[in-house]
Amino acid sequence: MEFEAVKTAILRTLAFHEAWDYAPTLPELVLTVDFGGSAEQGREQVIQAVHDLIERRVISLKNGRLAYLDSINRIISQIQDREIYQPRKRRRARRVVRWLVRLDGVRFVALANTTALGEARDDADLDFFIIVKAGSIWTTRFFSSGVLKLMGLRPRPGHEKDSVCLSYFISDGQLDISSHALPGDDPYFRYWFLSLLPLYDDGVSKEFWEANYRLRTCHSFAKKWEVPPDFAVRSPRIRIPTLAALEKAFRVFQLKCFPRVIKDKMNKDTTVMVTDSVLKFHVIDNREEYRRKYQEICRQRGIENKIF
Numbered sequence: 001m002e003f004e005a006v007k008t009a010i011l012r013t014l015a016f017h018e019a020w021d022y023a024p025t026l027p028e029l030v031l032t033v034d035f036g037g038s039a040e041q042g043r044e045q046v047i048q049a050v051h052d053l054i055e056r057r058v059i060s061l062k063n064g065r066l067a068y069l070d071s072i073n074r075i076i077s078q079i080q081d082r083e084i085y086q087p088r089k090r091r092r093a094r095r096v097v098r099w100l101v102r103l104d105g106v107r108f109v110a111l112a113n114t115t116a117l118g119e120a121r122d123d124a125d126l127d128f129f130i131i132v133k134a135g136s137i138w139t140t141r142f143f144s145s146g147v148l149k150l151m152g153l154r155p156r157p158g159h160e161k162d163s164v165c166l167s168y169f170i171s172d173g174q175l176d177i178s179s180h181a182l183p184g185d186d187p188y189f190r191y192w193f194l195s196l197l198p199l200y201d202d203g204v205s206k207e208f209w210e211a212n213y214r215l216r217t218c219h220s221f222a223k224k225w226e227v228p229p230d231f232a233v234r235s236p237r238i239r240i241p242t243l244a245a246l247e248k249a250f251r252v253f254q255l256k257c258f259p260r261v262i263k264d265k266m267n268k269d270t271t272v273m274v275t276d277s278v279l280k281f282h283v284i285d286n287r288e289e290y291r292r293k294y295q296e297i298c299r300q301r302g303i304e305n306k307i308f
Helices: 004-017 026-032 045-057 072-083 087-099 114-119 137-152 185-192 205-211 244-257 260-265 287-300
Strands: 059-062 065-068 106-112 128-132 164-171 197-201 272-274 278-281
Touching: 004 026, 004 045, 004 059, 004 065, 004 185, 004 287, 026 045, 026 185, 045 059, 059 072, 065 072, 087 106, 087 114, 087 128, 087 137, 087 197, 106 114, 114 128, 128 137, 137 164, 137 244, 137 278, 185 287, 260 272
Parallel strands: 128 164
Antiparallel strands: 059 065, 106 128, 106 197, 164 278, 272 278
16 A cells, blocks of 8 residues: 555544544554555554654644644643543443343443543443343343433433443344444444443454454454453353343333334434344434534545545
């Protein structure tokens, strides 16, 4: 791959990170760099291109993070303002996951979005992505959401701070989520997938990673997530068994209890998906907005932004 094309890939990647107000470290940049599905290239070439862009004062390295020269101070300041909230949020996340893994249907739990990146706002909720055993998705959601609701931990208007958002479940019988992306390129969904921060994994993440090769086609150096040792939640010796005989009843009950906004949006597009394999409740879905912002940044900076 030509050196100029490598630099374009780096600039394109930083354009998206700017779109969601993040400045990656060098290792994070390498893992997420968007080559657009082109031929293989060496990591040394990427690092060399980063240094060249820094020397040319196109991008900047500050506090171990990379961003465009004219936006680095703003993004770094925002990250620093929010870093102080992360220990509290991660403690809450671990407590929640300790409950979730008591349910035998749960196979994988990861933080997503800004908390996974370590830059959630003080008043932000905790977004989780969960993989469950096939045939247990309704039972698992019933017990996980139900108990958290009784504990007052589910999001409510005016009470979003550190609340628990269980808005995305999938079954291990349908691990390929690439069809959940927006039509055309969905850059937010690609980067969301790469940035998941797992707290619990019984080994299904390897299958999940391999099943979603389409989401990482552009990211040649992407690596499967690892559960941080100091953040991991172990499986308890005793788990609440999945009651297959009650799965249908839990499905009927929850469908009746869904709020009108869920029922109105259900299965009309990829924002709210309700099946026996996927429960995705992203009523407020900003992916299109992030895509427009990303494309506008690319245009303003004169970066090739190929839509696949």
